[in-house]
Amino acid sequence: MDDHQTLRRDLRLALKRKELFLEYQPIVAGRSIAGYEALLRWRHPVFGLVPPVTFIPIAEADGLMPEIGVLALRQACTDALNWPQHQSIAVNLSPAQFLSADLTDSISQTLDAIGFPAERLILEITESVLLERTINNLDILNILKLLGIRIALDDFGTEYSSLSYLKNFPFDYIKIDKYFISDLIENENSRTIVDFVIGLAHGLGMAVTAEGVETEQQARWLIEKGCDHLQGYFFGRPMGAAAVESFNGIWDKN
């Protein structure tokens, strides 16, 4: 059995053995932490930490993603209940989750069960999520918005980037992929694109998050251009739930 097949087999067990957990990465607005993005981790008993880019596609293909997604949402909201009320929690939605028939019911039941305000939840979706089903994607997003949940368009610029998505869907945030942020300072094309996307988003009444901000120079440039939210190793790496509370404590003192 090759590694891939081993991982496939073990992923089912991982759910039972509770080997999956979340880390949280801060998202910064001005001098405060606007919230955190929840990122899935798998601590495999033999292979150690398996990255989400490896196991999430397996979970998608094997039909495990709706179940993992519900667990992740529940855990993220439970942890975020302990944080300051102004902080949001961003949770990634996979295509399979988005396609599951009971998505909106399942999300609102989870929120109700935990007593977590929908206004503090941001769901991150990629354009490929919207490609899968064209008929009632807009209905689903509108129901989520009616519940009070905000929607972020993730990885903007790396997929199809059809502007029709921006015209037709009610996003609250556009997340510019780190592909454009990592070489901002050296690459004029990246700067032109990022500057344009910030203006475009603001013109449409959407806020912008830059991801993959690793240096102070990148952060300064983005702030000067009016980028609303910044996320990346420069501010903080993904961390365990326990570390979030001390991280918040340090920032509060600033």
Ligand code: C2E
């Ligand atoms: P993403 O949603 O675009 O998440 C951002 C990725 O960039 C994360 O990788 C994060 O750790 C990484 N990152 C953040 N700041 C920096 C930086 O300054 N420099 C660099 N080089 N990287 C940075 P991660 O945690 O490995 O996650 C990879 C992808 O896996 C995510 O991309 C997302 O597509 C998927 N993923 C992670 N957790 C979940 C989840 O709970 N559900 C779903 N459906 N997908 C998830």
Ligand code: CA
């Ligand atoms: Ca994301």
Ligand code: CA
């Ligand atoms: Ca992203």
Ligand code: CA
């Ligand atoms: Ca990504």
